[in-house]
Amino acid sequence: MATTPTREVARRVFAGEFNDAHYTFKESDDERAPVYLLLPTGERANRVFIVGTLMETEDVGDDSEYWQGQVIDPNGDRYYMYAGQYQPDAASMLRELEPPAYISVVGKPRTYETDDGDVNVSVRPESITEVDAATRDRWVVETAERTLERIQHYQAETDEDGDGATVDEYVAMAQEEYDLPVENYRRQVVEALESLEAEEGVAAEAGDA
Amino acid sequence: MTDLRTQATEIHEQFSDQLDISVDDVEERLDTLVNEYKVPLSEARRSVTNTYLDEAGMERDELGGGAGSGNEQVEIADVDAPEEWIDVTAKVTELWDATSDAVAQVGLLGDETGTIKFTKWSKSDLPDLEEGKVYHLRNVVTDEYEGRYSVKLNRTTVIEERDEDIEVGSDDVTVEGALVDIQSGSGLIKRCPEEDCTRVLQNGRCNEHGEVEGEFDLRIKGVLDDGNEVHEILFNKEATEDLTGITLEEAQEMAMDALDTSVVADEMRADLLGKYYRITGPTFRRYVLVDDVEQLSDPTDAEAVLIKARSI
Ligand SMILES: [Zn+2]
Numbered sequence: 001m002a003t004t005p006t007r008e009v010a011r012r013v014f015a016g017e018f019n020d021a022h023y024t025f026k027e028s029d030d031e032r033a034p035v036y037l038l039l040p041t042g043e044r045a046n047r048v049f050i051v052g053t054l055m056e057t058e059d060v061g062d063d064s065e066y067w068q069g070q071v072i073d074p075n076g077d078r079y080y081m082y083a084g085q086y087q088p089d090a091a092s093m094l095r096e097l098e099p100p101a102y103i104s105v106v107g108k109p110r111t112y113e114t115d116d117g118d119v120n121v122s123v124r125p126e127s128i129t130e131v132d133a134a135t136r137d138r139w140v141v142e143t144a145e146r147t148l149e150r151i152q153h154y155q156a157e158t159d160e161d162g163d164g165a166t167v168d169e170y171v172a173m174a175q176e177e178y179d180l181p182v183e184n185y186r187r188q189v190v191e192a193l194e195s196l197e198a199e200e201g202v203a204a205e206a207g208d209a
Numbered sequence: 210m211t212d213l214r215t216q217a218t219e220i221h222e223q224f225s226d227q228l229d230i231s232v233d234d235v236e237e238r239l240d241t242l243v244n245e246y247k248v249p250l251s252e253a254r255r256s257v258t259n260t261y262l263d264e265a266g267m268e269r270d271e272l273g274g275g276a277g278s279g280n281e282q283v284e285i286a287d288v289d290a291p292e293e294w295i296d297v298t299a300k301v302t303e304l305w306d307a308t309s310d311a312v313a314q315v316g317l318l319g320d321e322t323g324t325i326k327f328t329k330w331s332k333s334d335l336p337d338l339e340e341g342k343v344y345h346l347r348n349v350v351t352d353e354y355e356g357r358y359s360v361k362l363n364r365t366t367v368i369e370e371r372d373e374d375i376e377v378g379s380d381d382v383t384v385e386g387a388l389v390d391i392q393s394g395s396g397l398i399k400r401c402p403e404e405d406c407t408r409v410l411q412n413g414r415c416n417e418h419g420e421v422e423g424e425f426d427l428r429i430k431g432v433l434d435d436g437n438e439v440h441e442i443l444f445n446k447e448a449t450e451d452l453t454g455i456t457l458e459e460a461q462e463m464a465m466d467a468l469d470t471s472v473v474a475d476e477m478r479a480d481l482l483g484k485y486y487r488i489t490g491p492t493f494r495r496y497v498l499v500d501d502v503e504q505l506s507d508p509t510d511a512e513a514v515l516i517k518a519r520s521i
Contacts, residue, residue, distance in 0.1 A: 009437065049483075104484070128483075134506045142435070193514055
């Protein structure tokens with residue numbers, strides 16, 4: 001009997017970590033098998049959920065419309081997304097939205113090789129919606145929590161207390177492919193949360209005045 | 210006894226007064242369906258039962274649960290299939306206004322594990338149930354609509370009042386997350402009008418009954434995602450109207466103006482996707498059926514997460 005394939009979870013990842021990722025892989029040889037982006041904190045991502053500020057939109061297509069959107073996270077890092085004729089709803093959102101605007105994006109990570117041989121990562125949006133500041137703030141806290149969970153898992157797996165064998169295959173893969181200090185991502189979490197508190201502080205002072 | 214034999218014995222008991230059949234006859238029919246035609250046992254049982262109902266000229270309602278009280282005493286949360294004969298001990302937690310003359314009473318029964326809708330037919334000629342009282346109900350039959358189970362009291366049902374109280378529990382789950390998808394088959398849909406069918410039509414066709422004049426309905430099949438887990442959620446008409454503020458009538462007008470039913474789902478997507486919700490309701494297969502929905506717009510506490518981030 002045909003079983004419904006399990007839907008892929010949309011990972012929460014700040015732009016700093018997302019843009020450090022470049023390694024993609026499949027779990028099987030099947031042509032339709034999902035493609036995963038390996039995150040440097042040792043998790044696979046077939047889908048991401050992002051809420052941030054849309055800073056710029058531009059039609060970068062030659063023959064047909066191909067929209068680029070740039071979304072900034074609290075640390076000032078940017079996600080790049082591209083939507084063309086095969087993502088008509090997302091493309092029309094990018095055409096119509098006027099930056100700056102808070103948007104939420106559900107999408108798939110895509111990698112592409114630049115002319116000088118670097119691999120860049122971007123998002124191919126499945127849907128884009130305009131949202132409010134409260135939704136964005138909730139996403140920042142949630143993304144901080146999910147990132148911390150990955151970091152703690154990574155640290156537990158790579159803890160040096162003897163044989164040093166890493167059990168989790170994605171953590172092992174991340175060590176192999178990136179070997180970047182996860183401390184960087186912990187710092188991004190702290191900064192993102194501090195920026196929320198700073199915003200709150202400003203709002204509170206404005207309220208007192 | 211094998212499963213087949215058990216089921217055959219139960220079916221035989223239900224018809225032993227009306228039909229001259231043996232348990233072997235019944236088992237043979239079941240065996241053919243299950244082992245030769247690979248029909249699931251529950252479906253085979255339904256099919257064989259229907260055959261005997263026809264032969265006996267009986268309605269399903271007239272069917273007892275077998276001689277004596279051979280039924281299982283079932284807890285409400287364990288009701289997970291339609292057309293099963295069961296006994297329950299439950300408290301009447303709510304009585305609603307019956308919307309049809311055919312229905313004498315309709316309301317909610319509850320036990321420690323959860324609640325379930327009940328219907329009592331007028332023609333079954335049973336005494337009235339009172340709100341707040343506990344009853345032992347023998348020989349009620351289960352039913353299902355859109356994933357929600359109910360029990361029907363029929364003329365074979367035995368009602369016994371119990372001098373006890375029950376603390377009614379809940380089998381609801383609560384899930385939170387961002388709404389990351391509204392799937393096809395959402396918005397303004399048409400259902401097959403054939404009795405007990407209610408399948409959603411695809412291009413005006415029912416899988417079972419072919420081309421039919423459909424009846425409009427509203428629903429949302431969505432996906433809630435918290436970054437660790439996904440939950441598929443199902444809003445029925447009431448829950449959809451509640452969340453979107455679009456009534457069925459308004460949705461039909463929107464579709465008529467646009468000459469296209471898909472505008473309704475499109476508008477729902479634009480309004481709802483990418484926002485956070487908390488949803489409460491019972492589960493059915495892989496779905497959470499939405500009874501209660503709340504958009505999460507309060508600020509969240511960044512402080513606790515920040516303390517954790519600084520400490521690791
Ligand atoms: Zn039908």
